[in-house]
Amino acid sequence: MEFSQLLTTRRSCRSFDSTPVTEDQIAAILQAGCWAPSPLNLQPWEFIVVTDPRTKTQVRDAAEMAKNEVIAADGPGWVKKYSADFVQDAPLLLVVVFNPGKGGLGAFFGQPHGALQAASACIQNMMLKASELGLESLWFTFFRPDELAPVFNIPENLEIAGVIALGKPAEEVKAPPRRTPAVYGERYGVLNE
Numbered sequence: 001m002e003f004s005q006l007l008t009t010r011r012s013c014r015s016f017d018s019t020p021v022t023e024d025q026i027a028a029i030l031q032a033g034c035w036a037p038s039p040l041n042l043q044p045w046e047f048i049v050v051t052d053p054r055t056k057t058q059v060r061d062a063a064e065m066a067k068n069e070v071i072a073a074d075g076p077g078w079v080k081k082y083s084a085d086f087v088q089d090a091p092l093l094l095v096v097v098f099n100p101g102k103g104g105l106g107a108f109f110g111q112p113h114g115a116l117q118a119a120s121a122c123i124q125n126m127m128l129k130a131s132e133l134g135l136e137s138l139w140f141t142f143f144r145p146d147e148l149a150p151v152f153n154i155p156e157n158l159e160i161a162g163v164i165a166l167g168k169p170a171e172e173v174k175a176p177p178r179r180t181p182a183v184y185g186e187r188y189g190v191l192n193e
C-alpha cells in the first residue's frame with residue numbers, strides 16, 4: 001500500500017477476529033519497530049509476544065480495575081461504557097517495554113523522556129507495518145503498570161510503553177476526525193496567515 005494511504009487508513013481497532021497472526025507477520029512487525037529512531041541509537045525497546053488466553057484475561061482484568069478507579073474518582077462518564085473485552089479476542093498482544101535509562105543525553109538537560117519517545121516511535125512503526133500486512137492494532141494503555149508488570153515478569157528497571165493488540169479487524173472502523181492543528185509562524189501564538 002502506498003505510504004500516504006497507509007498513514008490515513010491505519011485504524012485503532014477494538015474488535016478482532018480469531019485469525020492468528022503468523023510468525024512471519026510478527027517478525028516483520030518487530031523488524032519495522034526496530035527501524036525507529038532512538039537517542040544515540042540506543043534502541044531502548046524490548047518485546048513480549050503474548051498469545052496465551054489466560055494472560056490476555058489478566059490484561060482485560062487490569063483494564064477493568066483501571067476503569068473502576070476512573071469511575072470511583074468521578075472520571076468521564078463514557079468510561080462506564082468502555083469495554084476492554086477485545087483484548088481477549090485479539091489473537092496477539094505485543095508488550096513493548098523500554099529501559100528509561102537508555103534515553104540518551106536528554107536527562108542532563110531537562111529532557112528525560114527520550115527512551116519513551118523512542119519506544120513510541122517504535123510502536124507507531126509497528127502499527128503501520130501491521131496495517132500494511134492487512135492487520136489492525138490498538139495501542140492499549142488502560143491499566144496500572146504495577147498491575148501488569150508481574151503478569152509479564154517485567155524487571156524493575158523496565159517500563160511498559162504499551163500493550164499492542166493485533167489481529168484482523170472483525171469490522172470496518174470509521175476514521176475518527178482530525179482537528180486542524182495550530183500552526184504558528186516563527187513564534188508560538190503568531191498565526192501563519
Ligand SMILES: Cc1cc2nc3c(=O)[nH]c(=O)nc-3n(C[C@H](O)[C@H](O)[C@H](O)COP(=O)(O)O)c2cc1C
Nearest residue numbers: 010011012013014138139140141142143162175176
Ligand atoms: C499512547 C496511546 C494510548 C492509547 N491508549 C488507548 C487505550 O488504552 N484504549 C483504547 O481504546 N485506545 C487507546 N488509544 C487509541 C486512541 O484512542 C486512538 O489512537 C485515537 O482515538 C485515534 O484513532 P485512530 O488511531 O484510529 O486514528 C491510545 C493511543 C495512544 C497513542
